[in-house]
Amino acid sequence: MGLHHDKIVINGGRPLRGRVDVRGAKNLVTKAMVAALLGESPSVLRDVPDISDVRVVKGLLEVHGVTVVAGDEDGELILDPVDVESAHFAAIDAHAGSSRIPILFCGPLLHRLGQAFIPDLGGCRIGDRPIDFHLDVLRNFGAVIEKLPSGIRMSAPDGLVGAKVSLPYPSVGATEQVLLTAVRAKGITELTGAAIEPEIMDLINILQKMGAIITVDTDRVIRIEGVDRLEGYTHRALFDRNEAASWAVAALATEGDIVVGGAKQAEMLTFLNIFRKVGGQFEILDDGIRFWHPGGDLKPVVIETDVHPGFMTDWQQPLVVALTKAQGVSIVHETVYEQRFGFVDALIEMGATIQIHKECLGGHACRFGRRNFDHSAVISGPSQLHGADIVVPDLRGGFSHLIAALTAEGTSTVSNVGIISRGYENFIMKLEALGADFHLAG
């Protein structure tokens, strides 16, 4: 949306029906853009969504001398890193607080320039979101790290050298950090405890197109043989499975019927199982997936979020809204982020019955148990939500608030919706196309 409006007034109760198309995944596209820094020639990335996280990374690349222009095809970016240079502190700092992506610039910049600087990191306020794994990874490759009040300065006076790296938790970002650093490091890197999300596999596809040698072993082991030179790539980005899951739940919760164009089955296998268990129906089409509510009661489920191939943490927030409509008690145990239930306060205000617990409910003990983190939710349904004035706390929580308002009886005013455009392309136009009853305000 052209964000002159940051508030949406929604009249709930209408089923969403129709088709929306999803493009490249936010969590791949932004990393693919960083990977272009490693090439000696321009890269072409296709299916890039128009979202603010892409604009942030574009800005950061530009201050480092990369030119980023639109290609002929809609959603195509051409990234030319031929004149990469050190950015001025003030230029990088202008992006401080807007994204966590700058940390992934470090490996590529250390290779190209021997130094890197990253400002304080932002991103969604969902737990502490530390960068200790990233810094340890970079130190393993030989980077010298200096913490300043304004950010972190790094250098690699003797170049970066392949290393044995073991992650204490299969972090998506830290795995990407290893990949983006190891491909040009001298010698061999062996990563154990790697994350293997589909977005990471697609980043590996891109790096291989550029000339990298990467082997993905069983048991979360990835081996990378460093090479001297990488070229640009041409790549069509993997679809956004988080956006796809969000619209799927919007169909279910509003008792509607939505075709999500561009969605594919393999990357959504785990989501589809849960969608079916809750009582939703889906059909795999050639060019997307159709999701609908077949009538009757929704059923409660017990789930734990987990790293891939588990149930993604980003799917949890929309799903919780649908679970307020299920007949019985559901449990959602969040094991990836320690604080990802802030968004339920608004649902409770709208009439949902949800309790949050510090204990690990739902099956396994996780690393947040006995550590005072509110990370298990018990949802009792069914509840008829009613309209309220709510303020969006973060990206995924924000989309779940939209779904809640769309299902509620009466009118809701949802504020701070600008955050949602960090990761959902044209969501206002899509809501309109699906027949939602709303107007923009304030």
Ligand code: EPU
């Ligand atoms: N962690 C650390 N230290 C680190 C890095 C991570 O303790 O140095 C912890 C985190 O605090 C968290 C866990 O490890 O508890 C997992 O974090 P991970 O590094 O896997 O997440 P990320 O790379 O920061 C990406 C996505 C998230 C998505 C997660 C999990 C991007 C830009 N973000 O974050 O997406 O939830 O992986 O799949 O790729 C979103 O799209 O809304 C979003 C938050």
